[in-house]
Structures are given as C-alpha cells and as structure tokens.
Amino acid sequence: MVIKVDSFDLQDMCGYTSHHPRWAIAYKFQAKQATTKLLDIEYQIGKIGSITPVAKVEPVSLAGVTISSISLHNEDFITSKDLRIGDQVLIERAGDVIPYIVKSLPELRTGQEKIVQYPTHCPSCGTLLTREEDAAAWRCSNPDCKAQILQRLIFHVSKDAMDIDGFGEKYVLRFYELGWIKNMADLYRLDYDKIAALEGFGKKSADKLQSSIEKAKANPIHRLLHSLSIHHLGQRAAKLIAEKTNHVLDLVTWTTEDYTAIKDIGPVVAQNAIKWFSDHENVVMLQDMDALGVNLQQTAQDKPKELVTDGVFSGKTILFTGTLTQMGRKEAQDMAEAAGAKNISTVSSNLDILVVGDNAGSKLDKARKLGTVQILTEEDFIAMAQ
Secondary structure: OEEEOOOHHHHHHHOEOOOOEOOEEEOOOOOOEEEEEEEEEEEEEOOOOEEEEEEEEEEEEEOOEEEEEEEOOOHHHHHHOOOEEOOEEEEEEEOOOEEEEEEEOHHHOOOOOEEOOOOOEOOOOOOEOEOOOOOOOOEOOOOOOHHHHHHHHHHHHOOOOOOOOOOOHHHHHHHHHOOOOOOHHHHHOOOHHHHHHOOOOOHHHHHHHHHHHHHHHOOOHHHHHHHOOOOOOOHHHHHHHHOOOOEHHHHHHOOHHHHHOOOOOOHHHHHHHHHHHOOHHHHHHHHHHHHOOOOOEOOOOOOOOOOOOOOOOOOOEEEEEOEOOOOOHHHHHHHHHHOOOEEOOOOOOOOOEEEEOEOOOHHHHHHHHHOOOEEEEHHHHHHHHO
C-alpha cells in the first residue's frame, strides 16, 4: 500500500529526490522472520576504503531464499544490536528483499559467545583505520590498498559507471592476478591475443570484450567522472560538473569556488575532487587514458539541454499517462522537450498538458477535476509536435 499526501499543493512543496517523490511512502506487511546462529563476521573493503562488516550465519530458508550472509553496515550497528559471535539472532528480509538482523537473543546465550572485536587495521593492507567525525564507517586511507584498487576497477567497468558490457568482476580479478591491470588506464591497453589464449576465452570472447571496451571509450565524460570513485561524487554531481567543463583534465586547476559555484555542488564534494585531481598518479592515469583513446572531452550528452523558446509547447509543462502505442515514453518525452515543453511527473495546478494513452487511470481523472489542464491524445500530441 502506498500512502500519499492528499493535497497537490503540499505535494509540490514536498518535491522529489532524484528517484522518488517525498510525498509518498510504501507501507508494507510485516516481513517474515526466522532464527539462526551468527557464526562469524567478515570485513569487506569498498572502493573508497569503507569497511563493511558482513555476518556469516547458519544457512536458513526465509521467504523462498536461503540466507547465509547479512550486511551489518558498521560498528555502531553491531553495538546497538549487542551482537556476539555464536549468538542466536532473529532475521528477516527487509521489504521481502534484503536480509536484515532484527536483534540478538541474549536469553539463549550459553556463555560460549564472543564479543565482537572490530578491526583497528585494514584487513587487506594493514593500514590503521580512521573514522571521520559524524561518519558511521571506519575507512582505510591507503589508496594503494589492493582491496580498494580491485573494487575501484570493478566499479569502473560496471553498468553505473563506464558500462563495459561483458566485463564483469571475474574478468577484473583474473586480469589483476595475472598482472595485466593495475589501474583504470590498463583496462584500455589489454592484449586481446593473450586474452584469446586464456582457458575459457577464445577469439570470439576476446573480440566481443574488445568491442565493448572500444565502445566505452566514447562515453560522455559524466560517466568517466563517476567511474573514478571520488568520495561523495555520485552520478548527479558528475553530470553537474560535466556540464561546466570542456575537458576532464581542466579540473586539475579547479578551486573550491569553481566547484561550489555550481548549484547543488557543496564544499565536501569540492574538497574531495580537488584532493583526487591533485594526486600526480591520478593525473598521469587520466593522461594515459586520453592517449589510449578514452574520451575526456565534453560531449553533446554532457552539455545542458538548451531551452527551446520558439517551440509549439514552449513555456508549457507536460505529462504522459497510459500506454503509448506509436512510440516509447522516453521518445515522447524527448519529442516534447524538443518542442519546448518541460516534462513533470505529477498532475497538479502546475501541469499544462496531459497526453493520454491507452488505459489512462487516476491522472486523467485528476486532470479533468482541475479543469485547467489541456488533454491531448497521443495522435494530437504527435501532430502538434512534428
């Protein structure tokens, strides 16, 4: 069940995050629970050095899935739940998806349980862990930590970053252990003849991987910036910075003021980016990538969309509802923008045009009640937009 704020005006005031409305929340049934034993805790190192404890529990079936590993998030979570090695613990799948430890069951302790000793040094490289003020996670500050390097490489090729199709974690680990990749630039100078000769590959697989890497070289720079694993520099921040720079290496000379002059870029992101681009090895890596054909130049996809002032829908807001039969929703939204409209996602007093496809539902009813919204069929929209 989804619970929503019932006033359109209040919905407008609440607004949206990058992926959901703040004025609606899902209310779900109580998740199914089970009891199991906490056998051990392992510690994983992320791409920026964050240490994440992971509980290893006796395998237990819950909501159709066998669970043996559960994230414990951070040291404070372990403390707040009073978890000990050997404890019986109550678990559930939060949202029927993510395994979660609800609590320990101290009344079932036998005296053999062990208090969790959180590591003081990185499990991978031995560096003393640090914890920033007001931060929840302990971090390894050594950028040359093997575990961090591997996680950065894995993230760089992932779908959210450079999106190199077919280049998964197993390939990264294998090529790293063979000594073929040490940093991100090495991903773009692989010897495909050697790859083809590896057991389990062959020429066809090597050619396919080469094709994916060559395609990724042409990515817009906002993908590249996000793929660098700069602390706090996520997808949105990468896009905002990419809009304001012609070449990635120009960021070497950027100041805090250059970053914070961009709306929604704060001093924390600015300082982390400045620190990253002040590292000589990082700059050399980018220069190598540039020489290897990786795009570091602003592309049309990076540039902010120009406001169309002379289009048939200029100055109008538009929303699509129902099933469109002649084009996809994204194609229709792009067509609307090209004609000057601004796409919005809810029916309110701010909406000017509602385009109705098949099986339109509550949005159409709301628009009719408002009485101020122009309602178009898909055919009407296409005829006006072309």
